[in-house]
Amino acid sequence: MGGLTAEASARTSRALKRRLGTLAYVLTTLSIARDFESLRLRVSAGPDRDPVWAGEALMLLIGNGRRFPGERMRQANVEDGLVNVVVIKRAPTLDYLARGAADRLLRRDARHLVRVKVSHLHVTHEGDPVQFSLDGETIETDELTADSDPGAMRFHVGPGYDPAPEEWSRTTVE
Template structure:
């Protein structure tokens, strides 16, 4: 689930902190994750010279990101889950500021998948990296103009995420998604899709009924091991899981190949551009970094090395 949604009620005003404090702006979602991080983040941000903009309305993080860039901020940081990070990035994109601004991530959400892929381990670690961590430029993906940094998913995984309540996430953390996925599987109808990919070697097509489609920009979808994809190669990493008897799916999971090497029921590919067409009248919900919208078709692409961010020691520029 996204950290917020909808439209802001009004244009926020960037406070005048005096001196050069507005050169560094942190957008804080105080209710992401279990909501216990507000004072810690504000204290660290104040000590590091950030102006803090705290969201109170749905999608206000988009407006704050746009406003911070327009005010000339050199560093704009998102403190929240994947949804908040996505929103602040969308604000920077709307201001056409990716070339001038260093973006930063402070993980305070439930899963913090994007931060993990950047090698950011905690709130404290994030501020250490903001001070003197290595900077890398990573890809930014779009799907019909909708920006995503980490992943775009549809099918069973997206359905489970969208139906997981904030209360359940707060009590169980990542386990909440797993439990909801098991419940959703019993009621899920496969998606009739056609996929056309511009791959490095040759174009590839796929059509059929999919249990899920998982497209990663910073995220890879393995059964085990690291989840980071190559964030700097200008390619999306896609996995299509076909509808198949549960016994076959369990067998492939058991040999650790479900989201790795291609198998009979799983297609994996890398593509600079990916087109997905829904072959039914009803549109499908696609989750962009946890923020869901419905589409009858999508064209996804990447902007290679678009945004600069601090990364941790575990970030791999060229992962295996």
């Protein structure tokens, strides 16, 4: 992830995390949100780096897991060979707060979201390097690439496992 959430993650102290758990991240995010400067991103897909989106963003979320922000109760298909990407466009912080908590912020039909699913992702930031949190490890860069490698990992699953649950089949790739 990049943007406000990555910066909040980097600024949340260990002592606060131990004392408050997840709430520590929420409090830190709220304390820095007002002064956070947007990311100036260019998001490209595919080996030819075809442009998908460019503009100012509050956050960039990248993942390939069963649950992904904004999918609500739908499950992602981790075997489809695609990386899920959500860009939360820049808007005044009060606009986000007026709409409610994170679940409302990440709802599927929100105008301030850009959603794509790609096998290859390339992101560049105009200007100085910014912080990205890669599963808890913070890096500072102005360029990030993510690829999906289908079949790279094998897992043992129970008999009820469905790689493409019904909820997913009703979801379109945007």
